[in-house]
């Protein structure tokens with residue numbers, strides 16, 4: 133079995149049912165959004181909350197854009213990865229086809245935010261999803277919508293796995 137095949141085998145198991153409140157597994161150890169072994173990563177940790185996924189997350193100095201403010205691309209990365217956790221609940225792999233983010237207020241380095249994402253509708257292979265990033269005082273600092281398109285696991289096999297070792 134190649135490294136890529138071994139990875140895909142472990143990944144398929146992550147689509148088993150997850151009980152409400154359960155911590156959800158990283159997509160893989162080097163995932164930019166959630167992998168624990170990626171030194172550049174966000175190490176997002178998400179859990180199931182009913183039909184949604186939620187996370188408590190803070191950005192650090194690696195993610196700065198304007199001084200003190202998180203780079204918008206870093207915010208988009210974390211939201212995109214949150215949607216990736218939602219796929220465990222949907223039960224099928226999918227990839228981001230379209231991602232929009234409304235940046236409503238500065239996201240601050242070293243401040244903890246609550247993320248929540250859910251599926252709003254599904255049409256054939258298209259999953260329409262939405263997410264929010266909320267400050268501790270309840271202010272919404274970013275909202276997002278995205279379109280994911282379901283793919284077979286073979287999609288990832290076709291793309292190869294040049295530097296992923298688990």
Ligand SMILES: CCCCC/C=C\C/C=C\C/C=C\C/C=C\CCCC(=O)SCCNC(=O)CCNC(=O)[C@H](O)C(C)(C)COP(=O)(O)OP(=O)(O)OC[C@H]1O[C@@H](n2cnc3c(N)ncnc32)[C@H](O)[C@@H]1OP(=O)(O)O
Pocket residue numbers: 136137139140143159160165212213214215216217219225226227228229230256257258279281283288289290291292293
């Ligand atoms: C061997 C290595 C293994 C590694 C894998 C291990 C682990 C995997 C880990 C994670 C993977 C999954 C998620 C979790 C991870 C992180 C979360 C972040 C997710 C990402 O970071 S993921 C990367 C970025 N992402 C891409 O890399 C996608 C590139 N792209 C494509 O690969 C193709 O583009 C594809 C496959 C998407 C579609 O291609 P296609 O040819 O299969 O399908 P087509 O284009 O026909 O669209 C189908 C239907 O969607 C409709 N449609 C299209 N666009 C629309 C839009 N904007 N709005 C509304 N509807 C739209 C069409 O209208 C049609 O609808 P209809 O069927 O009704 O006509």
